[in-house]
Amino acid sequence: MKKDLVQRKKGVFAARIISNHQFKGRFCRMSLELAGLGAEAFETVTPGQFAEFDLTCASLPSPEDVPVELRDAIERKILLRRPFSFSDVRIEDGRAIIDVLYAVVGAATVRMAGLKPGDEISVLGPLGNGFTIPVKKKLAILLAGGMGAPPIQHLAKVLAAGFKNIEVVTFAGAKSSDDMPFAVSDKNTAIGPAEFPDYGLEMLIATDDGSTGYKGLVTECFRQWLQTCEHKADDTIVFCCGPEAMLASAAKLCEAEGIECQVSMERRMACGTGLCQGCAVECGTGNSGQSVYQMCCKDGPVFDSKEVIFDL
Numbered sequence: 661m662k663k664d665l666v667q668r669k670k671g672v673f674a675a676r677i678i679s680n681h682q683f684k685g686r687f688c689r690m691s692l693e694l695a696g697l698g699a700e701a702f703e704t705v706t707p708g709q710f711a712e713f714d715l716t717c718a719s720l721p722s723p724e725d726v727p728v729e730l731r732d733a734i735e736r737k738i739l740l741r742r743p744f745s746f747s748d749v750r751i752e753d754g755r756a757i758i759d760v761l762y763a764v765v766g767a768a769t770v771r772m773a774g775l776k777p778g779d780e781i782s783v784l785g786p787l788g789n790g791f792t793i794p795v796k797k798k799l800a801i802l803l804a805g806g807m808g809a810p811p812i813q814h815l816a817k818v819l820a821a822g823f824k825n826i827e828v829v830t831f832a833g834a835k836s837s838d839d840m841p842f843a844v845s846d847k848n849t850a851i852g853p854a855e856f857p858d859y860g861l862e863m864l865i866a867t868d869d870g871s872t873g874y875k876g877l878v879t880e881c882f883r884q885w886l887q888t889c890e891h892k893a894d895d896t897i898v899f900c901c902g903p904e905a906m907l908a909s910a911a912k913l914c915e916a917e918g919i920e921c922q923v924s925m926e927r928r929m930a931c932g933t934g935l936c937q938g939c940a941v942e943c944g945t946g947n948s949g950q951s952v953y954q955m956c957c958k959d960g961p962v963f964d965s966k967e968v969i970f971d972l
């Protein structure tokens with residue numbers, strides 16, 4: 661995939677929490693603001709890029725506010741920053757406002773959920789390469805699996821606002837309705853406006869247990885839908901973010917159909933800037949049969965699906 665060759669500004673900036681609330685089960689939504697150089701750096705963020713949050717100074721919540729299964733986790737010290745992508749980034753009155761949709765899963769995110777409006781955290785970013793939108797495409801399919809939703813939500817907004825010539829269809833999947841990181845409308849077809857704003861785009865939901873929408877894997881829902889799609893493969897592009905098995909399945913389907921596909925990969929990260937070599941993604945080198953390791957944080961997290969050798 662053609663990498664963005666423009667040297668973007670990145671740095672370590674202070675970000676102030678504007679709001680932070682739990683909206684469903686373990687899912688929370690936080691808005692942060694950056695001023696000055698931070699605002700300039702985040703002004704040009706593309707969907708799929710991310711930032712590393714320093715949560716070491718965030719205070720411990722009281723034990724009764726922590727889910728039982730995570731009570732041991734809160735005792736752990738947090739040494740490393742944690743990576744988060746954005747569900748929206750916008751500029752208001754010269755400040756960058758970043759929305760983050762996150763799941764409380766361990767020591768750092770438990771503390772993150774306790775941050776209050778007015779608190780400050782250190783943010784390193786923006787990092788990595790986001791999704792590339794080829795302007796000549798006529799149809800963009802967005803596939804979100806579980807916590808892959810935030811950058812897909814951001815991408816949906818960018819496409820709806822700036823690429824009116826591209827039809828957009830979104831698929832969101834999770835194990836069950838409770839595992840959907842956003843509210844679902846009563847009709848089970850659209851996603852609640854508070855967590856996944858309705859940009860006027862068609863959206864389809866799939867759950868493994870059928871508790872909402874299509875019963876089965878989101879990639880199977882997409883495969884069936886594709887059979888009725890009238891756009892040519894060349895005019896279509898698929899953007900995916902979610903568990904690796906879902907990305908691999910989407911990549912295989914797209915390759916068979918001759919459709920371009922970009923996948924946002926997830927790895928545990930430390931430095932976030934390519935130095936520690938801890939977030940390797942194995943990638944092929946054409947027809948040679950050889951592979952190389954690219955860094956998810958620096959060369960990705962978004963890759964052309966044909967490059968990636970999935971780790972399943």
Ligand SMILES: Cc1cc2nc3c(=O)[nH]c(=O)nc-3n(C[C@H](O)[C@H](O)[C@H](O)COP(=O)(O)OP(=O)(O)OC[C@H]3O[C@@H](n4cnc5c(N)ncnc54)[C@H](O)[C@@H]3O)c2cc1C
Pocket residue numbers: 710733742743744745746760761762763764765766767768769770807810811925926927928929961
């Ligand atoms: C580029 C990128 C963007 C991300 N964007 C978001 C986001 O928008 N919202 C969100 O909720 N989370 C996101 N994550 C995941 C987030 O970074 C982790 O959930 C967080 O670091 C967990 O920290 P913790 O200390 O609370 O939990 P930990 O104790 O560190 O981990 C808890 C559990 O989550 C698993 N886990 C943690 N990080 C990862 C990872 N990177 N890949 C696979 N499994 C992992 C661990 O194996 C463990 O089982 C993103 C990760 C990456 C790499």
Ligand code: FES
Pocket residue numbers: 928929930931932933934935936937938939955956957958
């Ligand atoms: S996290 Fe250090 S190289 Fe990617």
